[in-house]
Amino acid sequence: MSDPIIICRDVHKWFGHFQALRGINLVVERGEVIVIFGPSGSGKSTFIRTINRLEEHQRGEIIVDGIELTHDVRNIAAIRSEIGMVFQQFNLFPHLSVLQNVTLAPVWVRKWPKEKAEEVAVQLLNRVGIPEQADKYPGQLSGGQQQRVAIARALAMQPKIMLFDEPTSALDPEMIKEVLDVMIELAKSGMTMIVVTHEMGFAKAVADRMYFFDEGLVIESGTPDEIFQAPREDRTKLFLSQILSQ
């Protein structure tokens, strides 16, 4: 029954003397949707960036799809091509058109022929609801459209896992829903997802488990029902009351 795809044991991370992660233990099963929330500076972004090694952890171990993350460059490349990531600031490549943004990695990393990559890209742009923008440049799109392109770009590599680092925090309110709809559809399709977000509606709808981070530690975890109905820790209660009262 248990089929873990990500195993993190006692993950520690320092920036200089500042300790960002103080021993994170977290296991993600295949097909699970995990929501991580917590106050800013709690290490949640740092943590998901260690999973595809945009940040290097200094103690503990991270095993993704059976491969342990070490300094071995081949491991890192193999793992990154299995993990898609969506950033708070979208980070589309401004010098490439939408279509080129989506086909870049499949063509250069997966070595797909251009025709195949473009076919897949058009399908994905359809799936995220913006097929008509393929030849525009990122600067010509709204924030919500850019973020959906970013999701399509990550999906083009056909990843086994998707990481979302506060994907709606930089968006105007009226655009949040269009991005969340895409993410909900993705979650229902069975994708393994780790989502750092404060969108509690999204968490209630699709999360299998939630983790509350504070000061580099997992304070509390559980199903959305457990977290929302009966949080055990005071800090969780306080934080939830703050963000739900807004």
Next chain:
Amino acid sequence: MASASRPDLGTIGPPRVSLDPLAWIRRNLFGSWFNSLLTIALLLGGATALRPAVRWAVQEAHWQVISVNAVVILFGRYPADELSRPITALAILILLSLMSWIVWRVDSLARARRWLLWLWVVSPVAYALLLRGFSLPTPATVGNNLGYYLFRPEVLPRLGQAWRGGAALALAALVGGLTISITPARWGRWLGLVGLAVLAALNVPLSLQPLTSVAGLPLPRLLVLAPLAALGWLAGSRIGRSLTNLPSRRSYVIGLWLALIPTELLILTAFDVGIPGLDPRSVLNPVEPAIWSGIMLTVVLAVVSIVASFPIGVFLALGRRSQLPVVRGSSILVIEIVRGVPLITVLFMAQVMLPLFLPLDLNIDRVVRAMAGMTIFTAAYLAEVIRGGLQAVRHEQVDAARALGLSEVLVTGLVVLPQALRAVIPAIMGQLVSVFKDTSLVVIVGLLDLVGILQSIIKQRDFVGDVREVYLFAGVFFFIFSYAMSYASRRLEKRLGVGER
């Protein structure tokens, strides 16, 4: 309800302001009493200053010093019998510049097809000239009858008739391949094939005669012509396909620019390439670069140092940001040393010191040494400009590229560098314009570039004292080319700006 009363947004623009010329003058030149005063004073001052200069240029100047010496000014001491070679080299350079311009201008297939139409109009003339050989009467006033060198039938003396036929065939194949690959309609394909067939037929009598001059073997010319035609065809359809595939065509052009230097040097000097049986010297007489001079030297120096310094500059800039201490250290060393001394010093160092670093039996030509000096000098400055561009690229871009699984080389090549270079196009072009002007400094190490040749011309008995004519000519020459370069840079900036917003 609301939508019914909403005006059609598409047709409403800002109100058009149009002024007739008189109104424009009144508003912009004589808007206030101070403005009027300024206008009148500047116009009067300008006229007073320019009048004698214009009168001198039109009535008194001895422009014969330029026209009589035209060939010398253009090609300096290059052997008169071999002048077709620098002309060919220049033609290649102009063609490639044109091609780059087209590639950056053609942004739709419709426009590509319009260009193709022109190619069809022009190419028969080219075939005729190539197949028949040609001579055109030119007025004797054009220098030492430049036309004589350009158009006499033996202009490609060692390229016999069969080779000219081959060149025509290759050209035809190129146009044919191009037509077929960018014309979707069936008539376009037929047109391409028919054109090729006609030219092939024209070549049949030639093709069957033996050709004795290739490595002493009696080869039927067909054997030579067929690969040429195939090559042309391949090039044409490849270019055509890259045109239909708009983004990637630019990399072809950049590749061609890099291939340009060896090609041009080979045409101009014919050195041993070290492949047995394929010695260019069996086709072309070797010419030492040391005797290059005139505008030819100016252009070759500028083009070689611009094209060669660019990749070196990129590598130095990347090296300076490298994690590896040795790479970073040596990049900083090169950049700072070269930037810390004047160009003159670098040129002297290249003349005097370069041989010390090389094996004794390797004797490098003076012109090549000057090229090396100019190149490394330009590269160091370019490196700093490009480094500025690299710093302007946000680190999130690197994160995003890495997260997609791109290797570090691809992250740099596909994501960071394109954005960095775009950000500094004006500065890069400014640097390149100044390289072009700085080539005139090689006079000091004894090379006869345009300025050097002009200085020696005014020592001729017939033209002593024509100093003003000669330097005005040099000034106008440099201005025209520098201005063209900065104009091109502004256009490029505007075009690439599309994706920036």
